[in-house]
Amino acid sequence: MLENFPFYLALIFTIVLIIMLAKKIKVAYPVLLVVAGLLISFIPGVPILHIDPELIFILFLPPLLYEAAWAISWKELWRWRRIITSFAFIVVFFTAVSVAFVANHFIPGFSLALGLLLGGIVSPPDAVSAGAILKFVNVPKRMSSILEGESLLNDASSLIIFRFALIAVATGQFIWYEAALSFGWMLIGGVVIGLLVGFIFIKIHKYLPTDANMDIVLTFVAPYIMYIVAEELHSSGVLAVVSGGIFMSNKRHFFLSSASRLRGVNVWESLSFILNGLVFMLIGLDLPEITAGLGNVGIPEAIGYGVLVTFVLILARLLSTYGAVFVTLIARNYITVADATHPGYRVPFILGWTGMRGVVSLAAALSIPVHLEGGIAFPQRNLILFITFIVILLTLLLQGLTLPYLINKIHIPNLDHTPPEDETDHLLRQQLAHQAIQYLRQNYSDQLLNQPFLQQMARKWEDKDLLKDGTVIDEKGKTIYLDILNNQREWLLAKNKTEVTLNEDLVRKHLNFLDLEEEKLSFL
Structure with a gap:
């Protein structure tokens, strides 16, 4: 063996x-x-x-x-x-x-x-x-x-x-x-x-x-x-x-x-x-x-x-x-x-x-x-x-x-007559955003007034909810966003290399965040 x-x-x-x-x-x-x-x-x-x-x-x-x-x-x-x-x-x-x-x-x-x-x-x-x-x-x-x-x-x-x-x-x-x-x-x-x-x-x-x-x-x-x-x-x-x-x-x-x-x-x-x-x-x-x-x-x-x-x-x-x-x-x-x-x-x-x-x-x-x-x-x-x-x-x-x-x-026919996947995907995104906003306002209305993070998330969901058909990110937009992520990654690595006292665990944490953002991009 x-x-x-x-x-x-x-x-x-x-x-x-x-x-x-x-x-x-x-x-x-x-x-x-x-x-x-x-x-x-x-x-x-x-x-x-x-x-x-x-x-x-x-x-x-x-x-x-x-x-x-x-x-x-x-x-x-x-x-x-x-x-x-x-x-x-x-x-x-x-x-x-x-x-x-x-x-x-x-x-x-x-x-x-x-x-x-x-x-x-x-x-x-x-x-x-x-x-x-x-x-x-x-x-x-x-x-x-x-x-x-x-x-x-x-x-x-x-x-x-x-x-x-x-x-x-x-x-x-x-x-x-x-x-x-x-x-x-x-x-x-x-x-x-x-x-x-x-x-x-x-x-x-x-x-x-x-x-x-x-x-x-x-x-x-x-x-x-x-x-x-x-x-x-x-x-x-x-x-x-x-x-x-x-x-x-x-x-x-x-x-x-x-x-x-x-x-x-x-x-x-x-x-x-x-x-x-x-x-x-x-x-x-x-x-x-x-x-x-x-x-x-x-x-x-x-x-x-x-x-x-x-x-x-x-x-x-x-x-x-x-x-x-x-x-x-x-x-x-x-x-x-x-x-x-x-x-x-x-x-x-x-x-x-x-x-x-x-x-x-x-x-x-x-x-x-x-x-x-x-x-x-x-x-x-x-x-x-x-x-x-x-x-x-x-x-x-x-x-x-x-x-x-x-x-x-x-050319196999689609006997289920289902809409294209991208249309269904976009509709689900809108409905999820609407559901999140509705739930937040019904159950956490007081906290929404004094929690900046919740306010930011609400605005994010509202933007998603108000998106019109056809305004989803296209391949060109994905390429630009991917380039931005790569630039951030290079900046982090360079900063970690030049600053000896910088905690590398924190750098790796932010690198993981960038990896998650890049992974999310494949689902957009």
């Missing part, structure tokens, strides 16, 4: 450079990272990495799921709950079954159980890839909400299918009523455990004397506790982290201070950034180990199987997407649905095309045991690993590279 430490440092530096390049050329960074990892793996002398599946499941998965759960909107999740749950469970199940039958028919030595095992591995689309692509294009809020919600739940459903298929392959039998009870416990138990652990952590944050640093550390610990407790009790660790994360996210303003919230966002964004970069790079770097274990199956033949499974995945998701729309249009005649309008053919197609696979699929494939009980080699393990890698690579390249072009070409 220590002898490879410089390599790992160079790897992190390379990840940062590749993500910078991805932003420059407007390509989703998971695509470039996987390709880069693949190319690096062919360099002579590069250490062959052995990816421990427990490393991904325990070290990477809980914090990534937790960060996504904190970022998602519960309001949007609840609004689109029917289509999200259908995508996360019904579509994943349909996809897994489709892969099972195709693999059983076309791949020699694949039983239905092995096919379902492969289907459970490759059925969940990757959230990070879709999210990275959607940053470069404008899509309606409903679409991004559906994709975010689906990504939080489909990992759990696919891993549940994977577990049952693994048991069927290992034991040679499948008892449906035992599977149904186990499935129910995984779902219900995972959610309950996540909510319970989240509730305990909320009480710790609220009633113990924590500060911002302690709060951030506790947010690191929480997802691991949720995941480990749930897995130890044989329920879904993924659902535990998701449900606990959403619960705590909705309560964050009741148990976290403003300092904890501000610092926590920055720390979690940095952590998520490096973890996502590492896992996609590791996918590419793991190719030599995967190909070395193919045995009697030729690489061209294995690639063909991977292409076949990829085609089935894309087709099954597209059919499922249009099927979900068709069912919704029928169901609106009998029940209240979130949206009764016909989305046309374009929206379902884009939803169906966002099916890139990623780290969860690779981790599940790697977690297949090498031997069954009795020392017998697990059937087709290496081929499953290779097919999984081909599926990840092809979906990232094919769908990941074409999705931005398709979105821009198709």
